[in-house]
Amino acid sequence: MTTQEALFQYILRIGDTNLILGQRLSEWTGHGPFLEEDLALTNITLDITGAAKSFLEYAAKVEDKGRSEDDLAFLRNDRQFFNAQITELPNGDYARTIARQVLVDCFDYYFYQELSKSNDETLAGIAQKSLKEVTYHLRHTSAWLERFGDGTEESHNKVQLALNELWQYTNELFEMNEVDELLIKEGIAVDLNLVKTKWEKHISELVEKSTLTIPQNVFMQTGSRKGIHTEHLAFILAEMQALPRIYPDAKW
Amino acid sequence: MKTAEDIFTLLSEIPDPEIPVISIIELGVIRNIEIINDSTISLKITPTYSGCPAMKQIEDDVRKKLSENGFTTIDIKTIFSPPWTTDWITPAAKEKLRKYGIAPPENSTEDKSWLTGKDKNIACPRCKSLNTKLISQFGSTACKALYQCQDCQEPFDYFKCI
Numbered sequence: 001m002t003t004q005e006a007l008f009q010y011i012l013r014i015g016d017t018n019l020i021l022g023q024r025l026s027e028w029t030g031h032g033p034f035l036e037e038d039l040a041l042t043n044i045t046l047d048i049t050g051a052a053k054s055f056l057e058y059a060a061k062v063e064d065k066g067r068s069e070d071d072l073a074f075l076r077n078d079r080q081f082f083n084a085q086i087t088e089l090p091n092g093d094y095a096r097t098i099a100r101q102v103l104v105d106c107f108d109y110y111f112y113q114e115l116s117k118s119n120d121e122t123l124a125g126i127a128q129k130s131l132k133e134v135t136y137h138l139r140h141t142s143a144w145l146e147r148f149g150d151g152t153e154e155s156h157n158k159v160q161l162a163l164n165e166l167w168q169y170t171n172e173l174f175e176m177n178e179v180d181e182l183l184i185k186e187g188i189a190v191d192l193n194l195v196k197t198k199w200e201k202h203i204s205e206l207v208e209k210s211t212l213t214i215p216q217n218v219f220m221q222t223g224s225r226k227g228i229h230t231e232h233l234a235f236i237l238a239e240m241q242a243l244p245r246i247y248p249d250a251k252w
Numbered sequence: 253m254k255t256a257e258d259i260f261t262l263l264s265e266i267p268d269p270e271i272p273v274i275s276i277i278e279l280g281v282i283r284n285i286e287i288i289n290d291s292t293i294s295l296k297i298t299p300t301y302s303g304c305p306a307m308k309q310i311e312d313d314v315r316k317k318l319s320e321n322g323f324t325t326i327d328i329k330t331i332f333s334p335p336w337t338t339d340w341i342t343p344a345a346k347e348k349l350r351k352y353g354i355a356p357p358e359n360s361t362e363d364k365s366w367l368t369g370k371d372k373n374i375a376c377p378r379c380k381s382l383n384t385k386l387i388s389q390f391g392s393t394a395c396k397a398l399y400q401c402q403d404c405q406e407p408f409d410y411f412k413c414i
Contacts (some may be wrong), residue, residue: 046301046370047303050301051303054332126302129335133414136412232390
């Protein structure tokens, strides 16, 4: 594997994770629990989708085969996507959406901090930009986790159930393969073990503050680094890609 | 041949698509202008927020303005580093924002509230009271938070610091 091939894979992974999460979250637009929260989550969605565009644009440039970011987003099949599985899972109720968002925001927060120091100037630039945005996201979703956890018995139970079911998808975020190995040597990629230590500390403090508990001895899902996904990804792609696939010349 | 200063003056005529009281120059998104010759120009712009829908509009407006002024080859590059900060909004533009009803951003070097998680007191743009309350970190656009004045009851946008 050349550095160029590894870099393409690496950016695709980050871009896809943002793209699929943004697409999933956009389902809440117009359906939020109340107006201000609808706006807030829509704004978060917009930032995440914007980051996806920046990353995929760069991936297309690195690949250098004449594909655009739209080609990458709309003309690949499920097995060619490398987003973390947690992002493709259905939103569920608001407690579940928030629980997932806290887990991912916290990952992004520490991941972008490290990526900001990358030798790759474009990746570092996008990371610096996204870090400012994610700081707001994490603050917002953390406040919600605490409100749900320390709220009523029902909100507590719902968010605890969400954590219990989502936890099995968290280890995937930190998996590294030959792509990471090669790019860490070049000073481009982030050592995800570093991110994991910080993430675990932050999440366990936040979960405790929210009067919740982290599930123990959970079987960890894996697969997205190889393009293996849950059954939900193909459905989300079918919806997201329908228009450009039916009308390949459509412009907007 | 036009100078970079001429181009700045020209682009100052383009209003921000979402907050039309300030220009895109005052907003600070135009980062570099390189005039190659009378018909060729190269610009660097930086997004305020990654997903800001106004960026495409700004780029289109810049293209239109430049082509009306004799440029035929217009190269616009988006750059991410250094990331845009509200500190680049000029003091005069901040005053315009306040008059328009949007509480302007504090200097981000002074305002660490987004890091510490503590809400800071934002002055109501209508009655200047500091007795205001954060309603939501996310307002009508990505760059704004929603506040309400506890004295005059006016809900207002705060252009948040990044």
